[in-house]
Amino acid sequence: MAYNNSTQSNGAPSSIRKINNMVILVQILIIIFLYLNGLLLTTFFKKEVFRSSMRYIFFAYTLMSDCLYLMVTDVLLLFSYNRIVMQIWLCLLFLIIGTAYNFVFPLTLTLMTLERYVAICMPMQHGALCTQRNALHCILIINAISLLPISISLSIYWASVPFSRYTEDLVCGVEMLIIHRWQSHYWSAITQLYFVIMLVIVMFCYVQILKAARKASGETKKSSGKGLRTVLLHGFQLLLCLTRLWCPLVEAAVMQMDLRLFVDLRYANYVVFTLAPRCLSSLVYGLRDHKLFVNLKYYAVFGLACQPPVLTD
Template identity: 85%
Template sequence: MAYNNSTQSGGLGSLKQISRKVIIVQVLIAIFLYLNCLLLTTFFKKDVFRSSMRYIFFAYTLMSDCMYLMVTDILLLLSFYRIVMQIWLCILFLIVGTAYNLIFPLTLTLMTLERYVAICMPMQHGALCTPRNALHYILIVNAISLLPISISLLIYSASVPVSMLSEDSVCTVEMLIIHRWQSHYWSAIIQLYFVIMFVIVMFCYVQILKAARKASGETKKSSGKGLRTVLLHGFQLLLCLTRLWCPLVEAAVVQIDLILFINVRYINYIVFTLAPRCLSSLVYGLRDRRLFVIFKYYAVFGLSCVLVSRGTSSQQYMGIAQSISLKSNT
């Protein structure tokens, strides 16, 4: 009897701990979604942003982040509370989540290449980095990101009967792995993607570093800023790359203790899933002078009243922000 009571109290304590973790995740995701939506509002409000490939990529990164955070949050809640859904619906969630998980680092790589062209190949930048080309590059990124999950779905559909799609199950990405070799295939493909992207980012970093050493004046300042941006992109990709080894750690931990497994998966989600996407807002949203001034205008409610009380109207403030946007070409 005493054993049963202690087991029940331990179970309740674990449930409370899980609930607290779920609440923390919801708060963090709400903050990130709020910041991303404000930055997207800033992007769509000004033509100067929509005419630049750099900001188009940034806005697409924000939109993919929002979609990925919402989908993974739903799957996280369903997994924590062991809520089942039909397998065909789960597969749709997994397609979206997996694709947007790859879209994020691929778009980061595109943004790094754009900075490389702008700093190291300024004469070709105007021809290569147009808004029309940006949309073409985004379509290519979408196709590349869908390739691995498409192959996995073909293997899954060939291995299970169609009637199984209407069955109920807890939705996890592991359900698509029918054969043991599939996990090795998936790991190899994703690591190949990230190694290629990381090599591209490091190549751009080295080339921009060389350009920064040779430059002088405003060009040197622009190169230095681009260098820091590329370095932050490299750090984001490193976090994403580290995320690839998390399932291996989680698979080993789940054999030891279920609560420890939940804690490890929770930490991995915060550090290697949320953190890289949070950095996107910092890299461009808060460090970029163009975006920050207008972002601040939309972010602080009642700001226009404060400005008016100081003798500056909201129209004048937006005029100042617009002039800063036009002057900031780096």
């Protein structure tokens, strides 16, 4: 992919200059995001009250999976931008992690929404259903469901490409998995299926929590209202990250028309549909949740400015 380093006649910076600035911005945002996630994970692992709660277990899992996903996709993005090649077998490993964890995030958000529904609309069953053991089982199920689409694509790739090519070098991208034209339709169908199922679940939970909020009073009404806002934020995150599932299809089409526009579009999609919804997770639970927030302040200054908070169930 060749880029023109010259400036435009009116003195404005060229496309490569704008892209360089965007690269720097993305790296700064990722560093901030990883630092904040590190603080939140430190809080989670140091406090038993968090490790025994399903919603905090789900939240911690989103943080860990997001960190892994962002590091892998950032490496691929930088390699793609700088036209750095890698062997196909290594590229496939990166794509397995990146594609699978692209599905993990919205699926975990959906489970977190279901947990809020059970807590508000089925409080008597919450203690029995939302246990630490069930949370771990749900995480295993999430990973299995997330690996299914990429497993099918890899099976098609392995059946279509001779093993002798696995040591060849290329610029790694998800587009390499599309060997046949109909595979684009397969990815479109699977993403739309996931989208519809998760959207229906989130909307059902929202409606049920809204009904509970209208009927509640006092502290119960306050808790329901907070749960309702949380579900709304989850719904917005879900919309952003599910839109991300369609981005590779759009990017592949744009790449055939304009390589420069393709690079711009890929970085813009990465910021809006990858970084933004994952940053919102830290805001939804890290800053809005009092228990996490007081601990976050303590660990952010390395325990120098205040006494360690004491939390109870």
